[in-house]
Amino acid sequence: MDARDVWKSYGKNVANQGVSFNIDEGEFVAFLGPNGGGKTTLMRQIYGELYPDRGEIRIMGERPQKALRFMGVVPQEGRPLDSLTAEEHVTLLGMLKRFSRQEARAKARELLELMGIDPKARVDNLSGGNKRKVLIISAIISDPKILVLDEPTVGLDPEARREVWNYLVEMKKEGKTIILTTHYLEEAETLSDRVYFLNKKILLEGKVSEIKQKFSEYYVVTNVDSGEKYYVKREELMEFLGKANFRFEVKLSSLEEIFMRLFQ
Template sequence: MSVVEAKGVWKMYGKLVANQDISFEINEGEFVTFLGPNGGGKTTLMRQIYGELTPTKGEIKVMGKRPSKMLKFMGVVPQEGKPLDSLTAWEHVTLLGMIKGLSRAEASSRGKELLDKMGINPKTRVDDLSGGSKRKVLIISAIISEPKLVILDEPTVGLDPEARREVWKLLLDMKKDGKTIILTTHYMEEAEELSDRIYFVNKRIMMEGSVRELKGKFSEYYEVLNLDTGEKYIVKGEEIRDFLQRSNFRFEVRLPSLEEIYMRLFQ
């Protein structure tokens, strides 16, 4: 079942093109990540998916309807989103749960469960939390009502590696429960770890596929890792045998990483 469908989407601000003829379909239960450079139109596209913006041309449908009519089925963490500093963490997530239709008791119970899971003291005021913990509160507030579609625009910015992995586990648990998740991120490891499919976007869709499919498209190159120094070499397929025969170090040969593919697409 299609949860999000975009057909020929353009978003323009005067002569400035933010999104150019973008089409895609995201199915129920998929985890899809959009990767691209700053200014490449990812956030503009997300804002159209959750209905804050309207396409200049083309259309986006969420579960077959206009995004603005399906907000109660979505959980959103905007890129520039900030929690309400005047509340405690528990008050914040409970309030957002009630706004999304949960009873006070449901929102309170579910909020405390998620805060405990993410290592946040429910009684701590939001303005006393670290930047990373504030991002966690935003994520919890977005998912507390167990929405069918979750849209996360760079949600782990500011989180340390341990906290980032806590968020990953939470998102993967949601995916196992059948939620559909859309992510933007600049962390290649994050995209590789979580995604069923990846779209590389720079105003338009440059390339898409699973991690395996994307690496396969670049399989004419290999990444050779020097195990002694950590140095990496990118070697053409027809040259790999000669390169390895000349190498006087311990090595490991891999298909190109997502980061290497990204660099080749956008630089």
């Protein structure tokens, strides 16, 4: 998948500014950035709901609208159909992806039970987190080559989020290409091969380990009692700690701390 100099505006408001990236087959990539930073706009162009004003996106050599048959998508604002049972909802999406009714129903039951959802439960009676899981299952039932997940675990409790993580890890092992946006920095750090920091344009890109190494000249010193954080250069660390009049913890920058430094 390739994007070249992608621009997208809403009137005078620029959402994406000259965005370029390359994602290899079987790679798990996360896009990180603040609210209003253009992540969802970019995802909507990747799965073909929007067209770039300038530039282009190619997926498996095709425009996104033609490549949609290879994709499973969980939009940020997606909502399941409340009038159906969980099984009916997922089965319908499987049939739209050209499974037979019998095949789609069997796969729907398997995935729903794996995610801890009663297939016969009405969607409108499910919790917000389980509704989100129904959307994720509906996206993966067709065994897509590419998954586009825009804030897929928002609203999930920690246990449910881990269940989704585990399933995504298994999908990656099967060679799926996965594109994720998330505000959970631990999620990106745990799952991703590479991350892009996006605020209208790409600010930083690389493997998580490479990015952390790039920022490793700074240590994060945390006041254990107040929670206040200090970013201290390696060569100044011993002097800083010698003058500290509080209990402290010292560690290298996490992805979350790098995010905060980029977008503060």
